[in-house]
Amino acid sequence: MSDKINVAIVGTQFMGRAHSNAYIDVAHYFDLPAAPVMQLACDVDTEVANAFAKRWGWQATEASWEKVVERDDVDMIDICTPNITHAPIAIAAAKAGKHVICEKPIAMNADEAKQMLDAAQEADVRHMVAFNYRRVPALALAKQMIESGKIGKIFHFNAVYYQDWLVDPQFPMVWRHDIKEGGSGAHGDMNAHTVDLARFLVGEIEAVCGAQEIFIKERPYASGDGMGKVTADDATYFLARFSDGALGNFMCTRFATGRKNFLRVEIFGSEGSLMFNLERLNELDFYSRGDSGTEQGFRNIIVTEGGHPYLKSWWPPGHIIGWEHTFIHEIGDLLLAIASKSSVRPDFYDGLRCQQVLDAVQKSATDAQWISIPEA
Ligand SMILES: NC(=O)c1ccc[n+]([C@@H]2O[C@H](COP(=O)([O-])OP(=O)(O)OC[C@H]3O[C@@H](n4cnc5c(N)ncnc54)[C@H](O)[C@@H]3O)[C@@H](O)[C@H]2O)c1
Numbered sequence: 444m445s446d447k448i449n450v451a452i453v454g455t456q457f458m459g460r461a462h463s464n465a466y467i468d469v470a471h472y473f474d475l476p477a478a479p480v481m482q483l484a485c486d487v488d489t490e491v492a493n494a495f496a497k498r499w500g501w502q503a504t505e506a507s508w509e510k511v512v513e514r515d516d517v518d519m520i521d522i523c524t525p526n527i528t529h530a531p532i533a534i535a536a537a538k539a540g541k542h543v544i545c546e547k548p549i550a551m552n553a554d555e556a557k558q559m560l561d562a563a564q565e566a567d568v569r570h571m572v573a574f575n576y577r578r579v580p581a582l583a584l585a586k587q588m589i590e591s592g593k594i595g596k597i598f599h600f601n602a603v604y605y606q607d608w609l610v611d612p613q614f615p616m617v618w619r620h621d622i623k624e625g626g627s628g629a630h631g632d633m634n635a636h637t638v639d640l641a642r643f644l645v646g647e648i649e650a651v652c653g654a655q656e657i658f659i660k661e662r663p664y665a666s667g668d669g670m671g672k673v674t675a676d677d678a679t680y681f682l683a684r685f686s687d688g689a690l691g692n693f694m695c696t697r698f699a700t701g702r703k704n705f706l707r708v709e710i711f712g713s714e715g716s717l718m719f720n721l722e723r724l725n726e727l728d729f730y731s732r733g734d735s736g737t738e739q740g741f742r743n744i745i746v747t748e749g750g751h752p753y754l755k756s757w758w759p760p761g762h763i764i765g766w767e768h769t770f771i772h773e774i775g776d777l778l779l780a781i782a783s784k785s786s787v788r789p790d791f792y793d794g795l796r797c798q799q800v801l802d803a804v805q806k807s808a809t810d811a812q813w814i815s816i817p818e819a
Contacts, residue, residue, distance in 0.1 A: 446476065448542075448781055449516055451483035453508045453532055454523030455495035458546050458573070459484070462521055463499040464767050465774040472756045473775040476782040479519075485511045508532050512539045519569075519781065522546055525618045526625045530555035533570075533791075537562040542569040542781050544774070548635040549794030551626035553802050553817075556795040563791050571777045571787055572794035574639040576706070578772035580764070581727040583752035584744070585710070585717050586644055593731065595714030600645045600685070601692045602637035604706045605699030609659065609677055616662045616671035628675030630655065631801055633695035633706075638797045639789060640708060646687050647796070652813040653681030653804035658698055681804045716741075725763040795819060 450466060452459055463481070470478040484501035485508050486492035492504040505511050508528070512520060512535045520536040522529055522545040530550045536543045543563060549572050550556040563570035576582060588594065606629075608614060618624040625631060641648065655676040664671050677698055683691035699705065706721035718728035718741070727744045734740075747763060749755040753772050757764055780787035789797075796819055803814040 447480045448477045449480045449482040449518045451511045451517040452521040453485040455484050455486040455492050458523035461770045465770040469771050469775045475778050512536045530559055533559045534562040537566040537568050544571045544777055546573045548631040549798055553798045556798040560791040560795050569781050570791045572789050574789045575769040575773050576636050577643050578769045579724050580752045580754055581719055581746040584727055584746050594712030597645050597689045597712045599690055599711040600641050601709040604633040604637055604695040605702035606697045607700050607702050609697040610700050612659050615665040620673045620675050622674040625675050629695045629697050630676050630679035634693055637693055638800045645685055645689055648683045648800050649686045650684045650813050650815045651681050651804045651807055653808045655679045655808040
């Protein structure tokens with residue numbers, strides 16, 4: 444096996460930067476049989492792509508993803524483009540025999556997601572959806588604690604994801620405001636993460652009932668060329684029933700004035716509870732009913748010990764890590780899976796299951812009724 448994995452990244456802005464940082468750092472901190480080579484950066488905007496490649500150390504640029512997927516000197520494609528492009532790029536990449544990591548939400552809808560899963564499975568390539576919050580050490584620890592029975596049977600999974608960048612009515616139209624480009628707005632962007640976390644930590648969701656709103660119906664085009672119609676949700680709230688009987692409550696909005704990227708998860712079980720807040724991502728709060736009566740209360744675990752997930756590769760205890768490390772962890776796990784020809788989660792199946800929940804919430808909001816999630 445080669446000791447290098449040649450990577451091409453498609454899309455070179457926000458997520459392009461977060462993933463590039465991961466490729467630069469990952470082999471320094473994690474033991475990888477094959478290190479990534481930052482071979483090719485692709486963006487429709489060639490000026491942006493050239494500046495990006497120079498700054499982040501990508502060896503060459505290309506404007507057409509169709510040409511990228513056909514290149515013999517590329518082993519893996521990293522999709523960091525708007526949602527409407529995910530399925531065509533991922534399917535073509537898999538058919539060309541490339542491993543694929545795709546940003547979330549996996550696709551515009553579950554039909555596309557299923558086609559992506561089928562293509563990846565038929566080609567027998569590794570596939571991953573970039574739900575990076577699974578790889579926050581505190582949430583990976585929460586998973587271990589749930590699996591070892593620390594909080595018993597789960598009754599509730601509550602997640603809020605708040606941002607406020609759309610409160611300003613002058614914030615211009617971007618692809619995220621157009622349902623034809625994004626499939627949804629805040630919902631596919633933010634609830635995609637919390638639905639994936641819910642599946643990761645609790646299990647499958649069986650039915651949902653949601654409500655969506657667009658608070659500001661028109662926004663100015665950045666070009667100064669008049670106003671555009673906003674068609675993607677600004678906020679989506681929904682209730683969920685899990686297959687094992689737990690109840691879920693999910694809220695996401697880009698109109699939570701004062702909240703920048705506030706993601707909080709609360710899980711209540713028969714033996715204890717777990718709380719996580721992304722603004723304090725090195726910490727996990729744990730309540731155990733097993734503690735003695737007079738000393739019961741939430742304890743705050745600083746998740747920086749060498750025995751905590753991912754932490755042995757980083758710093759001594761108490762030396763905290765940040766948001767960007769979650770991308771390093773996900774890229775590291777994917778590269779290991781490619782080198783060892785093993786599977787890695789969350790994969791396109793997880794992307795599809797998440798998308799089925801997202802689609803059902805949108806239908807529920809339109810039809811004003813509970814909707815069951817179909818089989819995969
Ligand atoms: N994991 C996370 O936390 C997280 C956070 C933000 C965004 N995302 C996801 O990442 C994806 C990209 O989001 P972003 O915020 O980086 O977007 P962005 O708008 O900042 O950047 C997208 C880039 O893709 C380029 N592009 C568009 N169409 C293209 C095409 N056909 N071929 C090549 N390049 C093309 C654009 O020119 C732009 O440079 C979205 O799916 C989004 O939902 C994930």
